[in-house]
Amino acid sequence: MSKLMRRAGWLPIILFLPLVIFAQDQAWQVVKSTHFNIFYKNAPEDVLNELTQKAEECYDSIADELGFNRFNFWTWDNRAKIYLFDNQDEYIKATQSFDWSGGQVRISAKLIQSYVGAPGFLHNIFPHELAHIIFIEMVGFNNPAVPLWLQEGVATYQEKDIHSIKAVLADKIRQGGYLNLDALSRFAVKGSSDEQVKLFYAESYSLVKYLIAEFGKEKFVLFCQNLRDNRNLADALRRTYSFSSLDDFEDSWKKYILA
Ligand SMILES: [Zn+2]
Known part of the structure; x- marks a missing residue:
C-alpha cells in the first residue's frame, strides 16, 4: 500500500469519528401507542411500525387468551416500555445479556429490551416476556403463592x-x-x-x-x-x-x- 493510499484510508476514519461519538450520545426518541412507549435511536420507520402494530396485537391477544380483557391495565402514564437498540452489540453492552439473547424483560419496571432484527423477537420472545408482565400485574408483585x-x-x-x-x-x-x-x-x-x-x-x-x-x-x-x-x-x-x-x-x- 502506498503512503498516499494509507493517508487516503485514514481520512474517512478521522472524519467519521465525530459522527460515531454523536451516535453513542444520541438521545432516545419515543413513539407512543395505546399500551406502549417504544424507545429507539435509528430504527427504520417500517421496523417501528411493525413493532408498534405487533405489540398492540400481542397485548390484545394475551389479555384475551387469559381472560384479562375486562381489565385495561396500561394506558397513559402506565404504558409498558420497549427499548429497541440499533444493533446486537449495543443491546448486549447495555443490558449485559448473553450473546445468544434476543430480548429480555424487567418485570417490575414493565420494560422489554431488544434490538433491530433480533431473531425470533416478534413471534416468540416478545409475546413470552409481555405475558410475564401482564400476569404479574394481575396476581401481584412478589406474591409467594406464584411459583x-x-x-x-x-x-x-x-x-x-x-x-x-x-x-x-x-x-x-x-x-x-x-x-x-x-x-x-x-x-x-x-x-x-x-x-x-x-x-x-x-x-x-x-x-x-x-x-x-x-x-x-x-x-x-x-x-x-x-x-x-x-x-x-x-x-x-x-x-x-x-x-x-x-x-x-x-x-x-x-x-x-x-x-
Ligand atoms: Zn419466561
Whole structure:
C-alpha cells in the first residue's frame, strides 16, 4: 500500500469519528401507542411500525387468551416500555445479556429490551416476556403463592411455535420420568441439564394449558384473583377449581395428559 493510499484510508476514519461519538450520545426518541412507549435511536420507520402494530396485537391477544380483557391495565402514564437498540452489540453492552439473547424483560419496571432484527423477537420472545408482565400485574408483585412454573407456564402459553407436547409428556409420566409438582416448585434453571429445563418448561406450559383448556378463561381469571387476594396456591386451586390439594391437582393433570 502506498503512503498516499494509507493517508487516503485514514481520512474517512478521522472524519467519521465525530459522527460515531454523536451516535453513542444520541438521545432516545419515543413513539407512543395505546399500551406502549417504544424507545429507539435509528430504527427504520417500517421496523417501528411493525413493532408498534405487533405489540398492540400481542397485548390484545394475551389479555384475551387469559381472560384479562375486562381489565385495561396500561394506558397513559402506565404504558409498558420497549427499548429497541440499533444493533446486537449495543443491546448486549447495555443490558449485559448473553450473546445468544434476543430480548429480555424487567418485570417490575414493565420494560422489554431488544434490538433491530433480533431473531425470533416478534413471534416468540416478545409475546413470552409481555405475558410475564401482564400476569404479574394481575396476581401481584412478589406474591409467594406464584411459583416460577406458573409464571413460565403462562408466558410459554403465548409462544407461537409450541406444538403438541402431550404425547411427549404422556411418555414421561408412564416412564416415571416427569417432574412432579413438588419438583417443579423447587426447580432452578441454573445447574439443571438442558433436558430437565426443557421438561420444566413443557410441564409448566401444559399445566396452564390444562387449566385454561379444561375449565375456561373465566375460571382462570378467578384463579388469578384468588392468588392475588389470598396469596396461597393450594387455597386458590381449591376455591377456583375444587382441587382438594396440590396432589389432587397433579393427579387430575396426569389423567388429562394420559387420556
Ligand atoms: Zn419466561
